[in-house]
Amino acid sequence: MTPVTLMALADQNSQDYLSRLIDCLHSCAHLHTEHLQLQVHILSDLYDIADDSFEARQIQHVLKQRQQQQAQCYAQLKQASQDAAVSTQTLREHQAKLDQGLQQALGESSQSPAMRECQHELQQAQNAREPLKRDHLLLSQECTQKLANYVRHPMYRYLRQQGFASTTYRRNALNRFLDEWLAKHCNFSQNLRNEQLLNAMQQHSAAQLAEHDKHIGALEQRFEDLRKALTQQPVQAKQVRRIETLANQVIDHWAQVEPLYLEALRYARCEDEDGQDALRWLKYELKAESLEAALAQWAAIGSPQPERYRRELLALRQRLDIATEQINEALDALRHAEALEFALRTSMSPFACTCGAQSTAPTRCTCHLLLPTGERYAPRPDYASLIDSYMNRALLLGSLINTIKAARLAPATAPEHTVSDTLSPAPQLMQGHP
Known part of the structure; x- marks a missing residue:
């Protein structure tokens, strides 16, 4: 049709x-x-x-x-x-x-070698996208669930809101003492590294998928350009x-x-x-x-x-x-x-x-x-x-x-x-x- x-x-x-x-x-x-x-x-x-x-x-x-x-x-x-x-x-x-x-x-x-080669590359790239997308969705789901735990923890959330351990952290001596005490009790340093790692993993996975999609788009454009070059005729x-x-x-x-x-x-x-x-x-x-x-x-x-x-x-x-x-x-x-x-x-x-x-x-x-x-x-x-x-x-x-x-x-x-x-x-x- x-x-x-x-x-x-x-x-x-x-x-x-x-x-x-x-x-x-x-x-x-x-x-x-x-x-x-x-x-x-x-x-x-x-x-x-x-x-x-x-x-x-x-x-x-x-x-x-x-x-x-x-x-x-x-x-x-x-x-x-x-x-x-x-x-x-x-x-x-x-x-x-x-x-x-x-x-x-x-x-x-x-039947053109160039077309067949391009089509083969495009098919391989499209086939490779599915596992990439599946892995990205699984990773994103796992990271989202774990990151939610950090948001729900009251001590960790409070210290993050205060900017603890950051370059912008500014508190008086008493508050710094209390914040350090809270940080020890909630293992702030390790949790912060874990949170940053989870975010970095998500971003890296998304960037990989986007780069692969960009590669597929380039192959599709190349395939279309080849098709037009080979099919355009004066009679058409x-x-x-x-x-x-x-x-x-x-x-x-x-x-x-x-x-x-x-x-x-x-x-x-x-x-x-x-x-x-x-x-x-x-x-x-x-x-x-x-x-x-x-x-x-x-x-x-x-x-x-x-x-x-x-x-x-x-x-x-x-x-x-x-x-x-x-x-x-x-x-x-x-x-x-x-x-x-x-x-x-x-x-x-x-x-x-x-x-x-x-x-x-x-x-x-x-x-x-x-x-x-x-x-x-x-x-x-x-x-x-x-x-x-x-x-x-x-x-x-x-x-x-x-x-x-x-x-x-x-x-x-x-x-x-x-x-x-x-x-x-x-x-x-x-x-x-x-």
């Missing part, structure tokens, strides 16, 4: 929830159109507005225009989101190809430039989605220009405080029509309420998915943000689209199931990211090639309930 295949799962997850939100917006906007048409029909029936009258032609033109522009908006949004998804998939495919090429070059370079530099170009194209494609999404949201809330014109027409033609009041006046003269219209209005408004709630849930789920996408990108990206965007939006920063090469993650846990648990609110974002980080394989244990290294279409992850 590579960073590219993991990121493809998160990409697909966000795209699936965006598609769900677009469908919810489209459905709600269509219901608003039905609601407007029903109200127009009721007023036309109530006030005998003829179909060929100026008022009727005016509102029918507005509603027809709204329906056409609404359909066009959603078609464009659907297409733009699909184009952005394809662009993202293309980027991931090129990143996977680059990663595979680097892995192949690394496999060939591993060309691939890197191509990936940077594709990353910019991904940013551009998602930038085209945003204004279309905002327009679709206005249709779903009946805040578009034609929808507002229709509402103004209804308000102008209505000769009562509300449509319900007009229906009540109509029912008072014994007509059966108002009750049927009232039932139709109630049913349609209930569907609108449900559709609005579905939009809120889908929007919340999309934000939840994008939070994962951004957190995963930033945790994997080896690059600090240099594009100047410094944005938390996962689709607006080119730096975070670039992923590390040569890294591998264990085939388990089931990453798709982890994402599903996160989307169902059964797993916190921090816990998910930490689990993925813990699955990262050390370079020495990472397999040269696995089936999952080849980027394939990510599985559908729509099991999550927003």
